[in-house]
Amino acid sequence: MPTHPEILWAQRSSDVDEAKNIIYLTVNLPDIKKDSMKYTLNPDKLTFQAVSGKDQEHAKDYAFEIEFFGEIDPEKSIPKLSTRAFDIKIQKKDKNAEYWPRLTKTKNHFVKTNFDKWVDEDEQDGNPVEDEFDPSDMGMGGGGPPGMGGGGPFGMGGGPAGMDFEKMMADMQRNQMAAGGSGSAADEEEESDDEGPPPLEDAESSK
Structure with a gap:
């Protein structure tokens, strides 16, 4: 039976600027085997499955499905795969000045706050949105993202x-x-x- 990986998240919100109305989601799973990874991002949920492990002996199956608290825009969301994790910058569909109270509709003990990216709602204006997600980095159709080889x-x-x-x-x-x-x-x-x-x-x- 597949294991549920840890999910980390942080967010920004804006009722006027789409670029600041986003979710940072991290599937905290190192050494994902790229050819085994499958994910589907829908307006209301994310499904994910992959094999992770440095070698065949330590390889393990992981999978999950989560339903988002609010609706998102899959077409404007950007994935990024590295040797440490699978990240997605998710675009919230509706502009809103208020934060989502949580990532999912129901509480999920696998979902935790990413304090490296989290900014309190009343302090977010002084913290620029991280521009580390480049659509060309993912390379899901072939050719791995930068850093997959190590250095x-x-x-x-x-x-x-x-x-x-x-x-x-x-x-x-x-x-x-x-x-x-x-x-x-x-x-x-x-x-x-x-x-x-x-x-x-x-x-x-x-x-």
């Missing part, structure tokens, strides 16, 4: 793709030695505070 725009070593970081540091040290310096600056490695996206916070079921 994305940065190589696995942590610097821009193609850059030999060790060689660069060695060259800097040689230049300092040639200039009469001790080279100690090259020996000090500065740790970066940015070690990737923070882990998703545990959240209570949305109300």
Whole structure:
């Protein structure tokens, strides 16, 4: 029997600007096998099924169906698949200044608030809508989205793709030695505070 994956969500609302009247929905499921994923986005509900796992031994079936609290516009909604999750920026059909009280018509304990994207209703005007969803990223008909191979725009070593970081540091040290310096600056490695996206916070079921 398929397992129900965790669903994270956040939203924005507007009674005048369609671009700010949206739902951010994340199926929090890493290593989705692209050729196994099937989803249907209807005006009133979303159905999803996929196999997830790094290899055949750990592969597992996932599936769910949720009915939205309000009506959405599937044609204007944008999906995005990555190695970490399946995301959809969902367009609410009716412009409304008020937030939906919850994502689904009935409470669902698999649905949780995405605090990384959530903004309180009275503070949303000062927070721009994230423009990270590009329809060309999804590649559902063939060719995976950027990052599916692992490195994305940065190589696995942590610097821009193609850059030999060790060689660069060695060259800097040689230049300092040639200039009469001790080279100690090259020996000090500065740790970066940015070690990737923070882990998703545990959240209570949305109300």
